[in-house]
Amino acid sequence: MGKPKVAFFKLSSCAGCQLTALNIEPILLDVLGVVDITYFVMAKRENHGGPYDIGFVEGAVTSPRELEELKKIREECSVVVAMGTCACFGGIPSIKNFCGMTQKEVEAKVYTELWDIKSMPVYGIDYYIDVDYYLRGCPIDKNEYLILIKSLLKGINPLFRFHSVCNECILKENVCLLIHKKKACMGSVTASGCGALCPSLGRECEGCRGPASDCNAESLAEVFMKDIGLSKADVARKFLKYAGNTPEFSKGVGHYEHY
Secondary structure: OOOOEEEEEEOEOOOHHHHHHHOOHHHHHHHHHHOEEEEEOOOOOOOOOOOEEEEEEEOEEOOHHHHHHHHHHHHHEEEEEEEOHHHHHOOHHHHHHHOOOOHHHHHHHHOOOOOOOOOOOOEOHHHOOOOOEEEOEOOEOHHHHHHHHHHHHHOOOOOOOOOEHHHHHHHOOOOOOOOOOOOOOOOOOEEOOOOOHHHHOOOOOOOOOOEOOOOOHHHHHHHHHHHHOOOHHHHHHHHHOOOOOOHHHHHHHOOOOOO
């Protein structure tokens, strides 16, 4: 039996998650020894068509062409992994869904020539196809990426715990940025797995990993307004930035003015 065939695909994204997948120098050769990376345009000159055993999809769907490509990916891959926040939730590109403009107006803000532009509202890939596994983050976490590969090779489900980033801060004995520094930290509602990277460096969590399993967005939104002094529009921006499409984060938006 040959090595599993693995493919990496890119939709609308910055390619940061694909770069992270490559940036595992100490064990990259070990990974290459157990899988056959058959398709990876960012990393290879020679790429081959499917079928594939595992397909990693980075990016959100923003155009009919990408939607057609995504459905073909689903047909060709036994397992599909949403790789990164854009693929999981829509990510930064999905902000345009909430700007209060029509699709035509959004396109006119970005492009000078509109005759060949075919764009659409932005969603994560599971809006259109079945997704087997999710790697959250902007970009993904290297350790979770490796855990997923090892689990798939062993035929078991990966163990990802999506409690809040606050739990990781507590384990690291970080000073709470929300309580003690009065910073608008999203850690209490954001899924863990990053090792509390930003708070550990004194920077508030921005919510890039999407909602935690015990997300209470409405309560945090109140804290942001009453204790931190954010406006309703500012609070809305915090929750819409990465995962505004999710029901959990949408509860933190409330009534806001388009921005």
